[in-house]
Amino acid sequence: MTKWGQKDLLGLENLSREQIELVLSTAESFKEVSTRGIKKVPALRGKTVVNLFYEPSTRTRVSFEIAAKRLSADVINIATETSSVKKGETLIDTGLSIQALKADVIVVRHNASGAAAMLARHVGISVVNAGDGWHEHPTQALLDIFTLKQKLGKIKGLKVSIVGDIAHSRVARSNIWGLTKLGAKVTVCAPELLIPPEVEKMGVSVTHSIDSALSRADAVNVLRMQFERDTGAAFPRQLEYFKNFAVTEERLKKAKKDIIVMHPGPINRGIEISSAVADGKNSVILEQVTNGIAIRMAVLFLISQVRRKQ
Amino acid sequence: MPLENIKEIMDRQSIENALTRIAHEIIEHNAETNEIAIVGIRTRGEYLANRLVAIIEKLKGAKLPLGLLDITLYRDDLMIADSQPVVHETNIPFDVNETNIILVDDVLYTGRTIRAALDAFIDFGRPQSIQLAVLVDRGHRELPIRADYVGKNIPTSKKETVVVKLNEIDKQDQVLVQG
Numbered sequence: 001m002t003k004w005g006q007k008d009l010l011g012l013e014n015l016s017r018e019q020i021e022l023v024l025s026t027a028e029s030f031k032e033v034s035t036r037g038i039k040k041v042p043a044l045r046g047k048t049v050v051n052l053f054y055e056p057s058t059r060t061r062v063s064f065e066i067a068a069k070r071l072s073a074d075v076i077n078i079a080t081e082t083s084s085v086k087k088g089e090t091l092i093d094t095g096l097s098i099q100a101l102k103a104d105v106i107v108v109r110h111n112a113s114g115a116a117a118m119l120a121r122h123v124g125i126s127v128v129n130a131g132d133g134w135h136e137h138p139t140q141a142l143l144d145i146f147t148l149k150q151k152l153g154k155i156k157g158l159k160v161s162i163v164g165d166i167a168h169s170r171v172a173r174s175n176i177w178g179l180t181k182l183g184a185k186v187t188v189c190a191p192e193l194l195i196p197p198e199v200e201k202m203g204v205s206v207t208h209s210i211d212s213a214l215s216r217a218d219a220v221n222v223l224r225m226q227f228e229r230d231t232g233a234a235f236p237r238q239l240e241y242f243k244n245f246a247v248t249e250e251r252l253k254k255a256k257k258d259i260i261v262m263h264p265g266p267i268n269r270g271i272e273i274s275s276a277v278a279d280g281k282n283s284v285i286l287e288q289v290t291n292g293i294a295i296r297m298a299v300l301f302l303i304s305q306v307r308r309k310q
Numbered sequence: 311m312p313l314e315n316i317k318e319i320m321d322r323q324s325i326e327n328a329l330t331r332i333a334h335e336i337i338e339h340n341a342e343t344n345e346i347a348i349v350g351i352r353t354r355g356e357y358l359a360n361r362l363v364a365i366i367e368k369l370k371g372a373k374l375p376l377g378l379l380d381i382t383l384y385r386d387d388l389m390i391a392d393s394q395p396v397v398h399e400t401n402i403p404f405d406v407n408e409t410n411i412i413l414v415d416d417v418l419y420t421g422r423t424i425r426a427a428l429d430a431f432i433d434f435g436r437p438q439s440i441q442l443a444v445l446v447d448r449g450h451r452e453l454p455i456r457a458d459y460v461g462k463n464i465p466t467s468k469k470e471t472v473v474v475k476l477n478e479i480d481k482q483d484q485v486l487v488q489g
Binding site: 003004026028029030031032033036037038040041042043071298301302304305306 | 382384389400
């Protein structure tokens with residue numbers, strides 16, 4: 001049987017195919033817990049999970065909180081806006097203080113790429129990356145892959161297109177690592193300036209045409225255009241982006257009839273995706289949200305098993 | 311392990327006889343009610359529960375509801391276990407309230423698995439009663455738990471291992487004691 005063997009989850013780049021499959025199969029078993037009358041199991045009773053979020057988030061933070069609570073862990077949320085971070089405390093000092101409070105897991109989101117890995121090197125307790133800069137967002141990719149697998153039965157051989165600001169997207173990066181490890185064929189699609197240099201080295205194809213990204217794809221993952229990260233010249237205007245890259249009903253007519261449409265949320269309706277598609281029969285956007293709980297339960301469970309033995 | 315240290319305690323026929331007897335006892339003991347359900351504890355309890363449902367269907371003409379229980383998340387050694395526990399799916403497709411539940415497992419030993427199963431079950435509701443059926447009771451209880459239906463009592467030492475093999479996953483029906 002596959003060993004998990006890691007105290008942290010920092011990204012999918014450093015996980016093996018077997019480890020990714022272990023998370024998926026564990027999540028499969030955890031899905032049932034959320035359908036019970038009493039949605040709780042005692043697996044992490046007496047453990048404390050701290051959500052440390054340096055960036056705004058609704059669904060990821062709530063999803064981690066619900067996942068931890070359904071495992072009977074205690075959860076503390078630290079919003080950095082109202083914490084000592086405002087007084088200039090560094091990430092490492094905050095992490096060491098949380099460790100001194102005898103917490104067991106830190107779930108961290110930070111705007112700097114590599115923040116979670118740095119924190120994990122400085123604390124002995126578990127660290128879960130809930131998104132670090134442009135680097136990785138592993139639980140989002142895992143829940144995307146889990147949803148795909150539930151819908152289509154397998155990942156190997158699937159054609160998956162990722163559309164949007166690939167250059168600045170941690171969701172794209174984690175999805176690419178995970179999907180390619182499991183044998184999917186990944187195509188990324190964006191305006192030229194939003195494709196990172198040498199992205200082909202990650203094992204993906206590149207296109208600048210939304211129609212070619214959609215044709216023959218089994219699934220399309222539509223990324224949110226992060227206009228709040230607008231860095232100026234490289235960014236297209238919203239209307240221009242909708243015209244050239246949005247996933248619309250018109251464009252889906254030329255795609256496979258049962259193409260799966262995913263979106264990590266929050267949705268910018270009428271920018272990267274039309275409302276009709278977001279709410280349409282191909283969309284699995286809300287199932288992704290539900291599946292996120294099972295994935296995060298599986299991750300919290302697996303990392304907690306490892307740390308106990310050290 | 312040298313061959314002379316392995317003893318066959320039950321074969322295919324004696325396992326079948328034991329399950330048939332347990333099925334009769336379950337029917338007799340629950341004669342006053344129609345609200346009975348069989349729940350197998352994963353892994354091997356699942357197959358024994360399946361067989362009990364089939365035998366009872368033959369005897370009574372009624373197919374009892376069947377559930378599966380994975381107790382991994384309720385284990386009291388979860389955080390000290392040597393090997394990484396594998397979580398399997400639990401599936402209880404009926405309302406447990408007011409129902410008489412027959413829990414089914416292969417071996418009753420320390421009683422800790424049953425303690426975990428009772429806790430897991432209480433999270434689904436309030437059964438009318440919970441009864442326990444096991445293929446083998448090997449003694450050495452560490453908790454105040456006993457079985458209502460026992461296929462065979464096997465006196466063992468703690469150094470020995472009881473191995474239950476079932477056709478569904480082990481390709482044969484057999485109970486062995488090693489040690």
